[in-house]
Amino acid sequence: MTTSPLDSLRAQFPLLQANPELVYLDNAATTQKPLAMLDAERRFYETMNANVHRGGHRLGHAATEAYEAARITVARFINAASAGEIVFTRGATEAINLVAYSWGGSTLKPGDEILLSTLEHHANIVPWQLIAQTTGAVIRAIPLLDDGQIDMAAYQALLSPRTRLVGISQMSNALGVCPPLAQIIPTAHAVGASVLVDGAQAIAHQEIDVQALGADFYVFSGHKVFGPTGIGVLWARADILEQMPPWQGGGEMIERVSFAGTTFAPAPRRFEAGTPAFAQTIALAAALDWLRGQDRPAIAVHESALYRQLAAGIDQINGVRILGTATGKGPIASLVFSHAHPYDVAQFLDERDIAVRVGNHCAGPLMQSLGLNNGTLRISIAAYNTAAQIDLLLSTLNETLELLA
Ligand SMILES: Cc1ncc(COP(=O)(O)O)c(C=O)c1O
Known part of the structure; x- marks a missing residue:
């Protein structure tokens, strides 16, 4: 069996190898570390x-x-x-x-x-x-x-x-x-x-x-x-x-x-x-x-494909939307919910070992300008994330919002 480039990239991150079920989507806070470092x-x-x-x-x-x-x-x-x-x-x-x-x-x-x-x-x-x-x-x-x-x-x-x-x-x-x-x-x-x-x-x-x-x-x-x-x-x-x-x-x-x-x-x-x-x-x-040493253009294509997959999936779920629809964005999505508190959603996700960030993201003036008191739930993608992880996030999010409705 041949190993995909994504699998061999993931294999270089000991924490990801030790936690194969972990869906780490808090990369804007800090990234995981490759063995080389x-x-x-x-x-x-x-x-x-x-x-x-x-x-x-x-x-x-x-x-x-x-x-x-x-x-x-x-x-x-x-x-x-x-x-x-x-x-x-x-x-x-x-x-x-x-x-x-x-x-x-x-x-x-x-x-x-x-x-x-x-x-x-x-x-x-x-x-x-x-x-x-x-x-x-x-x-x-x-x-x-x-x-x-x-x-x-x-x-x-x-x-x-x-x-x-x-x-x-x-x-x-x-x-x-x-x-x-x-x-x-x-x-x-x-x-x-x-x-x-x-x-x-x-x-x-x-x-x-x-x-x-x-x-x-x-x-x-x-x-x-x-x-x-x-x-x-x-x-x-x-x-x-x-x-x-x-x-x-x-x-x-x-x-x-x-x-x-x-x-x-x-x-x-x-x-x-x-x-x-x-x-x-x-x-x-x-x-x-x-x-x-990595194929950076391929990583950029991979990350934006994951972001598009995420955005298209969010579109299909009731009661949630992505803030900031400007074109040419990086692979970071801030979600707001019509009927749920972002902290509750994040807790449900964490129970399934999906790591995201909630709060004002050290961007108080931005949150104020958007009129948000509860902050957002942020999903931030890195090179080692996979399409299967985004699918899992989307289905868990859907389930969570139905439960919290
Ligand atoms: C856009 C931006 N600027 C500055 C910082 C500050 O970085 P550090 O806390 O590593 O000094 C962060 C950290 O989240 C950031 O996202």
């Missing part, structure tokens, strides 16, 4: 463990080399112009905080405007609110159309010479909607604003080319792209990064320290104070190498 982290600890950038010994040199090689791997993965444009952070959240505090703290003036879409995750809202409070900058929300897409006319109307930054998700974690970045970025630049793209969701589903995208900042988290927790990435164009002051102080980010004053290391090390998550960084590189 798990092995890389274990191998590092078993063969090379030493702190980076400081050991005057063989292991220290090897660990530093592996850590810096990981920076090159990440740069290649998103097609950055150089590894020097890659800053390692704890995740997308910390990367956005870094930009807000360092770049925002040093450039924003009273009355400057930060435009954020109503789709944004709290991670791309709250850091800007905090820095707006200290700088006197003002946040303006870009509204959405009924289909969940950015209202481009309203966006254009909000842009002005006061706009300093546009913060925009590449794929909404709540609705799966993908804003038209190819229009949004140049129009922001035309008024002199910088653009931060939150790639936390898109990174697992699309091939990313930060140079072609043309934004100023790009962030993502390792754990949402088959990597470990505790590691994320900020990409910024070298000329911008070079101008940005440090935001955290400590070891490794300095050139020379004395009580008379301290000088700082060049970027990206200026932004990596203290011992970095070096084992996780090396494991992230292994995860990205693993993903690069």
Whole structure:
């Protein structure tokens, strides 16, 4: 018997192998982990463990080399112009905080405007609110159309010479909607604003080319792209990064320290104070190498076929609909029910070992704009999900809603 490409992909995920009945559809929260990544982290600890950038010994040199090689791997993965444009952070959240505090703290003036879409995750809202409070900058929300897409006319109307930054998700974690970045970025630049793209969701589903995208900042988290927790990435164009002051102080980010004053290391090390998550960084590189080794166009086709199957199935079930009907969405569906609470539905699904997410998905302003008090039930698809799993989800959902009617 021959093994299908999907079976051999699934075989590389120990958790999926250990739980063959599990239908894991909470991939937007975090993905499962391939053996290649798990092995890389274990191998590092078993063969090379030493702190980076400081050991005057063989292991220290090897660990530093592996850590810096990981920076090159990440740069290649998103097609950055150089590894020097890659800053390692704890995740997308910390990367956005870094930009807000360092770049925002040093450039924003009273009355400057930060435009954020109503789709944004709290991670791309709250850091800007905090820095707006200290700088006197003002946040303006870009509204959405009924289909969940950015209202481009309203966006254009909000842009002005006061706009300093546009913060925009590449794929909404709540609705799966993908804003038209190819229009949004140049129009922001035309008024002199910088653009931060939150790639936390898109990174697992699309091939990313930060140079072609043309934004100023790009962030993502390792754990949402088959990597470990505790590691994320900020990409910024070298000329911008070079101008940005440090935001955290400590070891490794300095050139020379004395009580008379301290000088700082060049970027990206200026932004990596203290011992970095070096084992996780090396494991992230292994995860990205693993993903690069997969047939990514085939995975994208597979994921969108599963999404279409899901959407067509939902259409046939009474009392449920998908929010956000914009075209070109990622494989994420937020469901709302006419007669059931999403938490009750999720509990029924969990009893059948179908893992989904309920709540506001850290997108409070989006939920408010949609008038939703109970949040939604979110289904998020990854490369290893199967058509049989979507069928099982749909039949269980149908059964559950009949029971709860
Ligand atoms: C679109 C988006 N941005 C940012 C984040 C924050 O990611 P993290 O919690 O890994 O820092 C998430 C996490 O769900 C997200 O979905």
